[in-house]
Amino acid sequence: MTKEDPEIQILLDQAEELLSSLLRGDTMLADATCSEILMTRKTAIEKKKHELALT
Structure with a gap:
């Protein structure tokens, strides 16, 4: 799915960064x-689910 939609990969990378920040204690x-x-x-996941439901 990420190869088809680079936006999803960007969001996953940002989420990974957020998780790392949590684990380091930099973010509450x-x-x-x-x-x-x-x-x-x-929002992106809901959009993708909707797109897949239409196929």
């Missing part, structure tokens, strides 16, 4: 849960 969990990265990722 409360901040991470409402981060733009996760909101954008959720």
Whole structure:
């Protein structure tokens, strides 16, 4: 799926970066849960699910 949609790969890379920041203690969990990265990722996943449902 990431080869077909480079936007998804970018979102995954950003999510990985966020997770690393959490594990290092640079970001608080409360901040991470409402981060733009996760909101954008959720929207992209919902969009992809909708696209796949139409096929």
